[in-house]
Amino acid sequence: MPDAEILTEARVREIIQEEIALAFKKDPAKKHAMIIASKGTLDWAYPPLILATAGAAAGMEASIFFTFYGLNIIHKDFERKLKVSPVAHPGMPMPLPMPDIVTALPGMTAFATGMMKGMFRKKNVATIKELLDVARETGVKLIACQMTMDVFDYKESDFLPGVEFGGAAAALSEARKSHVTFFI
Amino acid sequence: MPDAEILTEARVREIIQEEIALAFKKDPAKKHAMIIASKGTLDWAYPPLILATAGAAAGMEASIFFTFYGLNIIHKDFERKLKVSPVAHPGMPMPLPMPDIVTALPGMTAFATGMMKGMFRKKNVATIKELLDVARETGVKLIACQMTMDVFDYKESDFLPGVEFGGAAAALSEARKSHVTFFI
């Protein structure tokens, strides 16, 4: 009956360290991702949705808290609201380098938005609509920030079905449990 | 005397797993929030202060590391320095849609700044001054990045009372202990 043998303290510590090493591999924080989406342009709508859906695909519990301009992403009218401005984006690959005064001209935001949509379509990258669908199908929690909704005069009915509503405290209480925490 | 009964290895492992599950619920990283504030505009001054004060209100130890343009937020002259530019913010809700060339005109930054302050005031959102006061009263650590202070020729006396000073290493050593880590 080996189970009945007397365990020494040294043996007990050994067992503990074994169990702890295992436990850290299964650290529950590894399964949680909490992303804050604060930008309301087409380009910055991608990273939160791609990271959260990749997390869900890997079995993680992912949530996105949409605040400030990020509310655009889950607005019913997101297709029209999400644009990309070439101004102040000296890092944006453009067919031709342009001074800011040109990128500020009327029509350039529409041009840059169309150009970016075309680049993504040509490379078979999912659209924002498709990523939003995947997010909801795979259980990514989409939470609209109540404070900024109030500031910008949005109503709950302005947002896509499936969107939840919460404040900074709710966002933080999820972030506290998560290794993956990004402010985008 | 049940305490004196011989513990089997199986029973010891059971006790260990019980204690580990409890320990992960009290994971010290859940109590730490480390936020880097790098933007120096009125809109981006809100998220670090709101998240850190919400964390402190929930009993967390929160610190904000102000670097690059984020130094504006804790500058004695923050009221004048924190503005909001409508350029390159196609996501900003404006009374009327405007092309970038119009939002770039002289006076538009002052107009957008005033508009945003009005929206926040109307909705009873705390001002930056109030959030800075709450942060200091609730023990949120406000740390100015020494390297960028030096680059931008700031002196310690340029900053609000209560501000501490440190480098990237100090910021990281706090971030390593924190589940909540945001770069804003």
Add this chain to the structure above:
Amino acid sequence: MPDAEILTEARVREIIQEEIALAFKKDPAKKHAMIIASKGTLDWAYPPLILATAGAAAGMEASIFFTFYGLNIIHKDFERKLKVSPVAHPGMPMPLPMPDIVTALPGMTAFATGMMKGMFRKKNVATIKELLDVARETGVKLIACQMTMDVFDYKESDFLPGVEFGGAAAALSEARKSHVTFFI
């Protein structure tokens, strides 16, 4: 032979708590930093490189995932690609305050880029080239995002030697193990 004494459950729990407290101090997540670099301008090239190299200097395993405009930072032609635009940066300390319409004029991006390089050089801050060298020498993993490489028509040979290639899933699998997770 004190080791052979019978351990009570109370004593075992005491030992476990001792070991757990030690284990949390050595939480493996404390040694991992995962930074996403998504901006392609001179100013925003600094924070990911400074934080990652500071992490490596402190004995951490640091990786940077370069995505969207952040791909500029590890492009062979990074010296020419990394510029700083004064537009929409009302937080940028400029010698003279300027309205956006002036900062949008041709030449102002070159002027602001030169000014910033000068400020960093004068203060003996490392250049991007030097930080990239330190990163590679200290084992910081530099990973280019394959999806955005594809969208922007970059080839593997466009990037600096030592750069690795991976997708969002790879980035997340590193982030899940890390306390330090920043999206810059």
